[in-house]
Amino acid sequence: MPDGRIIFETDLDNKGLEKKYAKISEKIDDSEKKLNDKKIRQSALKTELKDALSEAKKTEDTISQINARISELQSIRDTYGIKNPVGLSEAQASLKEQTAILNQQNKEAERIGNQYTKITDSVIRDTESLNGMKAQAAEITDQLAQAEKNQSRFNEAIGDANKRFAKLQSRITKLASRVLIFSVITAGLRKFREYIGDVISANDEASAAIARLKGTLLTLAQPLVDVIIPAFTTFVNILTSVISLLSRIVSRAFGK
Numbered sequence: 001m002p003d004g005r006i007i008f009e010t011d012l013d014n015k016g017l018e019k020k021y022a023k024i025s026e027k028i029d030d031s032e033k034k035l036n037d038k039k040i041r042q043s044a045l046k047t048e049l050k051d052a053l054s055e056a057k058k059t060e061d062t063i064s065q066i067n068a069r070i071s072e073l074q075s076i077r078d079t080y081g082i083k084n085p086v087g088l089s090e091a092q093a094s095l096k097e098q099t100a101i102l103n104q105q106n107k108e109a110e111r112i113g114n115q116y117t118k119i120t121d122s123v124i125r126d127t128e129s130l131n132g133m134k135a136q137a138a139e140i141t142d143q144l145a146q147a148e149k150n151q152s153r154f155n156e157a158i159g160d161a162n163k164r165f166a167k168l169q170s171r172i173t174k175l176a177s178r179v180l181i182f183s184v185i186t187a188g189l190r191k192f193r194e195y196i197g198d199v200i201s202a203n204d205e206a207s208a209a210i211a212r213l214k215g216t217l218l219t220l221a222q223p224l225v226d227v228i229i230p231a232f233t234t235f236v237n238i239l240t241s242v243i244s245l246l247s248r249i250v251s252r253a254f255g256k
Contacts, residue, residue, distance in 0.1 A: 014147045021140045028133050035126045045116040052109035059102040066095045
């Protein structure tokens with residue numbers, strides 16, 4: 001519960017950095033997932049492209065063999081004057097068929113190759129972007145670590161300031177208590193003096209005795225008046241200044 005003490009509370013605000021780190025970490029996780037999916041697709045396309053090129057190569061070999069067979073049969077035809085050697089027509093028909101198959105295989109390989117090139121470029125861009133985000137995250141982590149160190153040092157300094165200010169408050173409180181007690185005692189003595197004065201005024205014999213005492217005291221004190229009165233006046237002025245200073249200190253300390 002409040003006890004009039006003033007406590008310095010400081011907490012370096014790192015919420016901005018923490019939010020930024022949380023946001024970029026979320027983006028990193030999302031980017032890594034998407035990048036992994038693309039890499040899986042890239043690997044699959046690479047396999048498909050390899051298989052398509054392999055099939056096209058087989059067809060090319062077959063066409064080469066058919067061309068060789070056709071050349072051989074045409075040579076027989078030309079050498080021996082055989083109008084249509086056995087197998088030439090079939091070889092030519094097979095060549096036409098395999099050429100059509102090769103054309104289709106080349107188109108398919110080209111299509112897969114374009115997809116593979118596109119996704120490979122995308123993987124490269126995403127990898128560079130991901131590396132950039134990871135570098136930013138690492139930088140923010142360093143900033144948070146440094147901020148934590150600064151927070152620790154700052155808290156130590158503030159803790160020390162709180163202790164010193166608490167001591168000052170304690171001293172001011174004690175002084176204020178003493179001033180208050182002094183005021184109470186002074187008021188009590190004033191009331192007591194007034195009461196004694198009233199009692200003496202009501203008694204003729206006491207009044208006469210007091211009058212004689214006053215005369216005697218005045219005669220006794222006259223040589224001391226020139227010394228005591230200035231000293232007393234100076235003391236009262238100094239006391240007034242001290243009390244005024246304490247009042248200002250207390251007012252500032254407690255905001256009143």
